[in-house]
Amino acid sequence: MTAGSKKQEKPKVAFFDFASCEGCQLTVVDSLQTHLDLLDAVEIVNFREAATLNGWDFDIAFVEGSITRPHDEERLRRIREQAKVLVALGACADTGCVNALKNLLPPEEVRRYVYGEHADWYETYGARPLSAVVKVDAVIPGCPIDREEFVEVVKALLVGKRPPIPDYPVCVECKLKGNVCIFHVGGICMGPVARAGCGAICPTYGDGCEGCRGIIPHPNENAMKEVLDEAGLSVDDMMHYFRMFNAYREVGVGQWE
Amino acid sequence: MRLWVLPKEQVVDMVCRLMADYRVWGPQAKGPQFAFEPLPDPTAIRLDYNISILSPKVALQPPQERIAVFHLDGGFTVEPVIDAEPTVIFGIHTCDLHALALLDKAFSADFPDAHYLERRQQTLLVSLECLQPCDEHSFCKSMGTWTADSGYDLHLMDLGDAYGVSVGTAAGEALLTQYAQARPATDTEAQQLHEARDAKRLRFPNRLNFDAAELPSLLATAYDHPIWAELGDRCLSCGACTNVCPTCYCFNVIDSPELSLKEAVRWRRWDSCQLDEFARVASGENFREARAARQRHRMFRKGKWLYERFGELGCVGCGRCIRACLTHINIVDTFNAIHASQHRR
Numbered sequence: 302m303t304a305g306s307k308k309q310e311k312p313k314v315a316f317f318d319f320a321s322c323e324g325c326q327l328t329v330v331d332s333l334q335t336h337l338d339l340l341d342a343v344e345i346v347n348f349r350e351a352a353t354l355n356g357w358d359f360d361i362a363f364v365e366g367s368i369t370r371p372h373d374e375e376r377l378r379r380i381r382e383q384a385k386v387l388v389a390l391g392a393c394a395d396t397g398c399v400n401a402l403k404n405l406l407p408p409e410e411v412r413r414y415v416y417g418e419h420a421d422w423y424e425t426y427g428a429r430p431l432s433a434v435v436k437v438d439a440v441i442p443g444c445p446i447d448r449e450e451f452v453e454v455v456k457a458l459l460v461g462k463r464p465p466i467p468d469y470p471v472c473v474e475c476k477l478k479g480n481v482c483i484f485h486v487g488g489i490c491m492g493p494v495a496r497a498g499c500g501a502i503c504p505t506y507g508d509g510c511e512g513c514r515g516i517i518p519h520p521n522e523n524a525m526k527e528v529l530d531e532a533g534l535s536v537d538d539m540m541h542y543f544r545m546f547n548a549y550r551e552v553g554v555g556q557w558e
Numbered sequence: 559m560r561l562w563v564l565p566k567e568q569v570v571d572m573v574c575r576l577m578a579d580y581r582v583w584g585p586q587a588k589g590p591q592f593a594f595e596p597l598p599d600p601t602a603i604r605l606d607y608n609i610s611i612l613s614p615k616v617a618l619q620p621p622q623e624r625i626a627v628f629h630l631d632g633g634f635t636v637e638p639v640i641d642a643e644p645t646v647i648f649g650i651h652t653c654d655l656h657a658l659a660l661l662d663k664a665f666s667a668d669f670p671d672a673h674y675l676e677r678r679q680q681t682l683l684v685s686l687e688c689l690q691p692c693d694e695h696s697f698c699k700s701m702g703t704w705t706a707d708s709g710y711d712l713h714l715m716d717l718g719d720a721y722g723v724s725v726g727t728a729a730g731e732a733l734l735t736q737y738a739q740a741r742p743a744t745d746t747e748a749q750q751l752h753e754a755r756d757a758k759r760l761r762f763p764n765r766l767n768f769d770a771a772e773l774p775s776l777l778a779t780a781y782d783h784p785i786w787a788e789l790g791d792r793c794l795s796c797g798a799c800t801n802v803c804p805t806c807y808c809f810n811v812i813d814s815p816e817l818s819l820k821e822a823v824r825w826r827r828w829d830s831c832q833l834d835e836f837a838r839v840a841s842g843e844n845f846r847e848a849r850a851a852r853q854r855h856r857m858f859r860k861g862k863w864l865y866e867r868f869g870e871l872g873c874v875g876c877g878r879c880i881r882a883c884l885t886h887i888n889i890v891d892t893f894n895a896i897h898a899s900q901h902r903r
Contacts, residue, residue, distance in 0.1 A: 341818070342817045342818070455817070456815050459815070460819065465812065469796075469833045470794070470797075472797060472798055473796065473833070476612070476798055476801035476802060476882070477828060479588070479611050479612045481591050482798075482882065482884075484884055485590075485591070486590065493884060519795070521791075523791070524794050524885050528885060
């Protein structure tokens with residue numbers, strides 16, 4: 302913000318969702334409990350989960366959810382055309398999250414399992430992150446998102462900076478908290494390759510990280526596999542750890558091409 | 559040097575009295591391990607700890623702190639934030655004590671760091687002599703940090719039922735007389751103290767196969783050693799080694815505006831030379847992109863560069879980086895391997 306500039310209009314913000322549990326939007330609502338000033342900083346024009354607003358005149362679109370049907374693409378493209386800034390809100394939108402687990406399986410099997418004899422009635426294809434369909438300007442990782450990080454991203458967008466999403470692993474935040482390493486107490490943790498930003502919340506409370514925020518840009522996967530091997534995991538189990546939240550990264554849409 | 563005797567049952571009393579006037583940091587149980595943290599109550603102190611997850615530097619250089627506040631409402635003003643209060647760090651092992659002496663130099667050099675130095679100014683150090691090596695990874699004897707003759711305000715040494723206390727400074731002596739019911743040591747007790755210190759020499763192994771004083775010259779010819787590629791292949795770039803290191807002091811600075819955009823906070827947070835982006839500069843160039851180069855950088859800092867800058871090796875032999883590394887990158891093995899290969903030639 303330049304000093305002495307005249308008071309600018311508040312950016313108009315909209316929230317949309319695709320295949321997701323809507324927990325990330327719920328976290329946004331939750332963040333208002335501690336950051337009520339968010340409402341002074343922006344004008345919300347569309348937020349189905351929280352308000353009866355359905356405006357389509359917006360600057361920033363926060364989009365939750367994965368794209369799982371061909372006709373989702375059309376709506377996402379409409380959002381993209383309107384938005385000056387499109388933000389993938391949460392793991393489903395950012396990485397495909399657990400929705401992409403179906404990409405590991407044969408399409409027919411999945412369709413029969415979910416929709417039974419009426420499988421043919423339903424349109425569905427391989428789950429994918431928003432970035433597989435449109436250009437995404439910023440992401441807020443995590444399942445669910447971290448509410449403090451959401452607020453930090455909003456602040457960064459307000460001043461026109463790139464949102465400060467860490468590209469280092471969870472181990473960094475875990476060490477800064479002085480935690481006992483999960484591996485030192487016989488656990489399994491994806492912390493060395495998973496993206497930080499959550500404040501290492503799972504290891505802090507004694508659970509291993511499952512990589513819900515995605516994998517860092519340059520993971521040393523061979524070294525990580527050796528760590529997991531030493532911790533007693535079979536190759537199959539390792540794959541489960543790498544795929545649970547990051548199946549799209551591993552196989553794309555798989556056999557759903 | 560004046561010696562005192564503090565009966566062990568008096569330690570909790572002493573800490574209790576100190577807590578009235580100081581923030582007291584000490585080793586406490588954390589799961590099956592130990593952590594240096596402000597003591598919530600005097601009985602939480604565990605002077606029988608082997609080693610803390612993070613070193614006591616956390617009391618002087620916190621992992622994250624606010625260092626300035628900007629006011630942008632009608633002009634631009636900056637207000638430094640110096641967060642310091644009277645503090646006692648109680649139970650510092652001598653490896654960590656030597657590390658704090660190095661941090662004192664690092665934060666005083668070039669641009670004296672007001673945040674660290676103001677805290678340091680208000681902090682008293684009570685150290686504790688180890689009588690046994692903490693585990694198979696420590697190599698304090700090799701690094702000459704297994705004992706200490708200075709750097710502390712008070713120094714404790716276990717004599718069985720009591721601690722023998724060496725006074726390092728006038729402030730330390732005042733601490734002892736005002737907050738503890740210690741008595742001057744008898745000649746026999748003083749003798750006992752010296753003997754205990756002599757006796758421990760044999761219990762501490764030298765893990766480095768050569769004199770640590772050779773490290774700077776050894777590394778001078780090892781810049782292109784094949785071992786760095788090997789370490790690079792194993793390194794996860796998780797930063798555990800530097801974050802647990804008692805002498806690492808690198809930090810990043812992050813500015814975060816308030817939502818009103820009328821105020822902003824400048825934070826600093828520990829950073830690590832092992833992370834991908836550490837050496838990326840404004841033009842986009844990253845001059846230590848390879849993990850091998852980053853591991854080499856760390857080892858050179860510990861064994862050569864800090865020595866050249868501050869006259870002390872950057873490693874105190876606490877072994878934390880070895881314990882923390884999930885892929886078993888071992889600074890002692892690395893230095894020994896380089897020494898062995900140079901020796902063969």
